Amino acid sequence: LYGSDALGGVITYRSLYPEDLLEAGENSKFETTNLYSSKNAGVSNSIKFAGRDDKSGLEGVFVISRNNAEEVEVKSDDKYVNDLESEGLSFYTNLVQNFDDYSRMNLILENVNKETETVLKTGNFSSSYSSAIEDRNVNRWMGALGYEFDNPDSNNFIDYTKITLFRQDAKTEDDSVMNKNASYWPSYSPSHTVTNDYELIDESYGLNVQFRSDFNENNINHKITYGVDYSNTFNSRSRRKIQSNGVTSDSTVKDSPDSNTKLLGIYLQDEITFDNNEKWELIPGLRFDSYDLDSKVDATYLQSSKSQDPVDINDEEVIPSISLIYKVNPELSLYSKYSKGFRSPSYYEINTTFGNLAHYYYIVNNPDLKTETSDSYEIGIKGNYEKLAFGLTGFYSNYDNRIDGYENIGKDSQGYTMFQFKNKDKAEIFGVEFNSNYQLSPGEDGLSLISSIAYTKGSDTSTSDDVALVSIDPFKAIFGIKYQGEGDKWGGELIHTYTGKARVPDGNTYFVPDTSSVFDLITYLNVNDRLKLDIGIYNMLDEKYFNYSTVRTESPTSENLDRLSEPARNVKIGFNFKF
Numbered sequence: 001l002y003g004s005d006a007l008g009g010v011i012t013y014r015s016l017y018p019e020d021l022l023e024a025g026e027n028s029k030f031e032t033t034n035l036y037s038s039k040n041a042g043v044s045n046s047i048k049f050a051g052r053d054d055k056s057g058l059e060g061v062f063v064i065s066r067n068n069a070e071e072v073e074v075k076s077d078d079k080y081v082n083d084l085e086s087e088g089l090s091f092y093t094n095l096v097q098n099f100d101d102y103s104r105m106n107l108i109l110e111n112v113n114k115e116t117e118t119v120l121k122t123g124n125f126s127s128s129y130s131s132a133i134e135d136r137n138v139n140r141w142m143g144a145l146g147y148e149f150d151n152p153d154s155n156n157f158i159d160y161t162k163i164t165l166f167r168q169d170a171k172t173e174d175d176s177v178m179n180k181n182a183s184y185w186p187s188y189s190p191s192h193t194v195t196n197d198y199e200l201i202d203e204s205y206g207l208n209v210q211f212r213s214d215f216n217e218n219n220i221n222h223k224i225t226y227g228v229d230y231s232n233t234f235n236s237r238s239r240r241k242i243q244s245n246g247v248t249s250d251s252t253v254k255d256s257p258d259s260n261t262k263l264l265g266i267y268l269q270d271e272i273t274f275d276n277n278e279k280w281e282l283i284p285g286l287r288f289d290s291y292d293l294d295s296k297v298d299a300t301y302l303q304s305s306k307s308q309d310p311v312d313i314n315d316e317e318v319i320p321s322i323s324l325i326y327k328v329n330p331e332l333s334l335y336s337k338y339s340k341g342f343r344s345p346s347y348y349e350i351n352t353t354f355g356n357l358a359h360y361y362y363i364v365n366n367p368d369l370k371t372e373t374s375d376s377y378e379i380g381i382k383g384n385y386e387k388l389a390f391g392l393t394g395f396y397s398n399y400d401n402r403i404d405g406y407e408n409i410g411k412d413s414q415g416y417t418m419f420q421f422k423n424k425d426k427a428e429i430f431g432v433e434f435n436s437n438y439q440l441s442p443g444e445d446g447l448s449l450i451s452s453i454a455y456t457k458g459s460d461t462s463t464s465d466d467v468a469l470v471s472i473d474p475f476k477a478i479f480g481i482k483y484q485g486e487g488d489k490w491g492g493e494l495i496h497t498y499t500g501k502a503r504v505p506d507g508n509t510y511f512v513p514d515t516s517s518v519f520d521l522i523t524y525l526n527v528n529d530r531l532k533l534d535i536g537i538y539n540m541l542d543e544k545y546f547n548y549s550t551v552r553t554e555s556p557t558s559e560n561l562d563r564l565s566e567p568a569r570n571v572k573i574g575f576n577f578k579f
Contacts, residue, residue, distance in 0.1 A: 042069035192246030206231030
């Protein structure tokens with residue numbers, strides 16, 4: 001249902017509706033959530049209001065959120081921790097018109113704005129410069145118009161319909177002012193000011209249509225879901241550089257040519273159960289995906305010395321999937337799944353000319369970059385008993401032409417290091433995930449033990465050698481003890497997170513973090529039905545540790561490496577009030 005490019009699974013988000021705040025019989029509800037974090041001296045506040053009018057069938061929810069923060073307190077020398085100030089403000093509203101008990105229309109409008117100013121410390125930029133200030137402004141506007149019909153007892157062929165039209169415009173501005181020192185090589189250049197004006201535009205619109213038909217034939221129950229997804233996204237990134245106060249120049253380049261990406265998906269899925277054997281459930285599915293990338297070359301793109309003729313992509317694929325569930329008893333079930341997937345290169349992976357002359361490197365395009373395909377298998381067991389709930393899953397994915405980030409392809413004639421997105425001819429990823437919750441006392445109150453364990457191994461199998469994929473996160477195990485007081489008046493969790501050491505290829509020259517153990521304590525108090533207090537102490541033992549995905553392209557000898565470490569010991573305090 002979500003597209004064959006979801007090779008590693010799907011995380012879905014649902015928009016807030018009035019019924020998420022309003023209880024049955026309520027016509028209005030006000031709720032405010034406020035949070036302070038010592039991690040970055042951050043304060044966030046949100047106000048939510050929901051109301052309904054039963055006579056007209058009109059209801060709505062309105063949300064205002066704001067936040068401000070400073071630099072994150074990490075285990076690093078202050079001379080490497082940039083001074084930062086950020087502010088954000090967002091508005092969200094969802095207006096709903098109910099026609100009857102089964103159908104409604106809604107209009108969602110949202111605007112998000114975030115501004116960040118960063119004063120770089122001298123240890124974090126080239127010695128060619130004496131100072132640097134960066135300003136980042138992100139503004140995103142979204143509007144969606146939807147219609148929904150849901151009547152599982154309908155005598156019509158279609159029991160469920162959902163239609164959504166959406167438009168989203170986003171613009172990111174990255175500006176900076178840098179004062180450059182005088183230099184004498186390869187020729188004399190006086191001290192001067194460099195002003196960078198970078199802009200990324202992301203504009204999209206689309207249509208989602210989904211239907212569901214439920215029926216029984218020959219004692220076989222069918223829940224057939226089918227629909228169409230369509231989107232068109234325009235991307236443009238320009239970089240303007242102005243030199244003044246000693247050197248005069250003004251030039252604009254584009255990292256990638258302006259690009260339009262069209263995605264079309266048509267899908268059909270049937271959830272099959274049997275009247276004469278309720279233990280089995282079969283879910284076959286079929287999806288057609290089309291990916292169309294069109295690039296437009298203009299004079300600005302051609303300004304880059306590394307620009308090349310861009311590559312357009314037009315890919316189509318039919319993707320099957322099938323799942324089988326066996327319910328051993330009401331508490332225990334087994335399941336297995338096979339699915340095929342494909343992911344075409346994005347516009348910036350295949351057509352890129354980005355260069356950072358201060359750090360002597362370029363990322364260049366790869367006209368031979370191929371579409372990534374996969375065959376994925378999954379098998380698991382789930383249990384939900386009176387005291388114990390658990391899940392155990394094993395998975396294996398086999399890839400052709402996996403896109404695993406960019407690689408060093410050597411230096412050009414001027415000594416700049418060249419990087420390029422590359423395919424792995426063959427690759428495989430497999431792993432095991434386990435989670436559990438064991439209640440030590442009957443009912444929901446009292447102590448319980450929780451756990452979550454994930455192990456994944458990824459390999460480039462293009463040759464006979466087993467070469468590690470650098471994009472795979474290391475082993476992680478989370479163990480905790482949880483307590484809920486009588487009537488859920490108060491409770492808390494003590495959580496221990498252990499992260500192993502990432503597996504990397506032989507000869508790897510990038511930084512690989514050591515193992516880490518982090519303890520967090522999270523508590524809450526329900527003062528009454530309206531007021532809830534929360535407090536959490538994170539990284540209680542003040543451990544210095546790193547997130548592998550953040551630092552896996554960093555040099556282990558970098559003097560300022562610690563600036564990328566995770567937050568030191570910090571506290572979060574918040575409250576939620578509703579009336």
